[in-house]
Amino acid sequence: MNFSHYVAKKIAFTEDKSFTKIIIRIAMATIAVSLAVMIMASAVTQGFKKEITEKIFGFWGHIHITDSNITRFFEVVPIDGDIAEFDEIRNIKQVHYDGETSFMGTPFGKKTIEMASYGGVAGVYPYIIKPGLVTTKKNIHGLLLKGLDKNYKWAAMEKFLVDGRFISYDSDSSLQEIVLSQNIANKLVLKTGDKIILSFVKNNVQWKRRFTVTGIYNTGLEEYDKRLALIDINVLREVEEWSDHEVQGMEVVLDDIRDLDIMADYIYYENVPSNLYVESIRSKFPSIFEWLNLQNINERVITNLMILVGLINMATVLLILVLERTRMIGILKALGAGQWQIRKIFLFHAGYILLFGLLAGNVIGLGLAFLQKKFGFIKLDENNYYLDTAPVFIDGWHIAWLNVGTFFLTLLFLVIPTMVVARISPLKTIRFE
Structure with a gap:
């Protein structure tokens, strides 16, 4: 087993400090809520697009051919x-x-x-x-x-x-x-x-x-x-x-x-x-499709905000974990461990937190989506939204990309706060302890 992975696994699953446990649980909860919100935003947006386009095309067809x-x-x-x-x-x-x-x-x-x-x-x-x-x-x-x-x-x-x-x-x-x-x-x-x-x-x-x-x-x-x-x-x-x-x-x-x-x-x-003209329904009734495109913008804004919240949250947690493990970092440096090896320990630790948070987020987000699909507890004004309940469509590939993108983007961002490891002096930390 990789040295950094082995140490990260040990400290991740044998953490005995109550404060650290609370911080880690808050981090997992934040990631879970962020992903759940992203899943629901995606499911509802995709649902709107699917339901409304099916209604329009179901009633009007896809293309009209008329006199030019x-x-x-x-x-x-x-x-x-x-x-x-x-x-x-x-x-x-x-x-x-x-x-x-x-x-x-x-x-x-x-x-x-x-x-x-x-x-x-x-x-x-x-x-x-x-x-x-x-x-x-x-x-x-x-x-x-x-x-x-x-x-x-x-x-x-x-x-x-x-x-x-x-x-x-x-x-x-x-x-x-x-x-x-x-x-x-x-x-x-x-x-x-x-x-x-x-x-x-x-x-x-x-x-x-x-x-x-x-x-x-x-x-x-x-x-x-x-x-x-x-x-x-x-x-x-x-x-x-x-x-x-x-x-x-x-x-x-x-x-x-x-x-x-x-x-x-x-x-x-x-x-x-040449005497006939061909027009798609999207061109014939542009207002509804422009409204649907606005929903895509809303989804992207929500997704970006949730990712930003997750990044800030995980960066804060990682800094706390590093500061609480300064003595361990000093000892590992004294024993000859490289900077990157030590930084990877905390990246692996953050990876575990992310995985558990994403798992919980999928359970919450998909659970809420299935409940909405079955019971329709979120009601809408049909005159304004064209539907009486918020529609839900779960795109497996889109959900998978949300998970993979959130995981790797967050880990990539966390490389920056791990740079604080380089500032820790083994002599000072061991002497201080």
């Missing part, structure tokens, strides 16, 4: 939904491209390498979005109607359904069915089974039809829940006097969200004709 002349989100300009290019997009399995070398998502160097997408296209679905007016016996409310067909990814939408069902395309009744958000239903005091009147304006002529509320959904994204309802796409085709193959846009759903930017560029440059 559209200037507003709900401007109704038809495109041909049956062109061969859309079949080509449906058949995309993987895309190869030249990418930058990177580490953990951060590009470095100037070298480019051939890379491949994580997946391909899962589906392409037509849609039409048009403003309308809903009228009940007591209320009037403006909204956006999103028309979808029977092949839409309704199974993926089930998690948003609060009451009732989605549109049934097995009969003609689908042309009189509507799915409202819980936000709209509450404002208009509606429930499943209630009747409403929808009004549209086309060429200065008002178009009205009676609909039955068959379902109520809730995504928690108030910005969209307060104005969006779902109906059969053929209703809006009838209003616009379009043919069966005309749509406002095509919604592309990907196998993997990480391919969003690559696929959007690939489809735009390689697949669609």
Whole structure:
């Protein structure tokens, strides 16, 4: 066994001074709390990103293809939904491209390498979005109607359904069915089974039809829940006097969200004709994604603060350990031990403290994360945070990097306070004792 390691192990596990024990326990507790806070900050931030992006992409898809002349989100300009290019997009399995070398998502160097997408296209679905007016016996409310067909990814939408069902395309009744958000239903005091009147304006002529509320959904994204309802796409085709193959846009759903930017560029440059425009949902609704990026900044600030607390704490503890062992240091120097050998004794000792602190921090942090995931005891204002409870997503690799990074960064920093060993004179310490 290494000499420094052997001595460190002896003094670490046979410490009999009560003051030193208290200091070491405080150090372990500080490291444990710091890591637990970092784990919770990471888990909640990752949870926010995962839950909210899943809601957005689950409801809106990943990429929209529309007429290139559209200037507003709900401007109704038809495109041909049956062109061969859309079949080509449906058949995309993987895309190869030249990418930058990177580490953990951060590009470095100037070298480019051939890379491949994580997946391909899962589906392409037509849609039409048009403003309308809903009228009940007591209320009037403006909204956006999103028309979808029977092949839409309704199974993926089930998690948003609060009451009732989605549109049934097995009969003609689908042309009189509507799915409202819980936000709209509450404002208009509606429930499943209630009747409403929808009004549209086309060429200065008002178009009205009676609909039955068959379902109520809730995504928690108030910005969209307060104005969006779902109906059969053929209703809006009838209003616009379009043919069966005309749509406002095509919604592309990907196998993997990480391919969003690559696929959007690939489809735009390689697949669609020049009269069509391709836009990712990240570009279409930037405000939410900018808000999510702010959460990353918050996580980094918390992590840096906790690491700083740990560094200061461990440096203080190490200095106390060195000062309490001055006689031992003097004797070891007198016996011929080198400066670095003695400094490594205290680094190994600090390493033991760190390991026990990190172990406790993992138990506390992961324990709290699992409890939050199971019971959701941290509640949020859904109007401000898009969710009613703080979401948790535990990324094993990220947690591992937090542990490894904290351990080695702290040990590297502790090399500095061990330099005080060089100032200790063996003659003075032995004579003093």
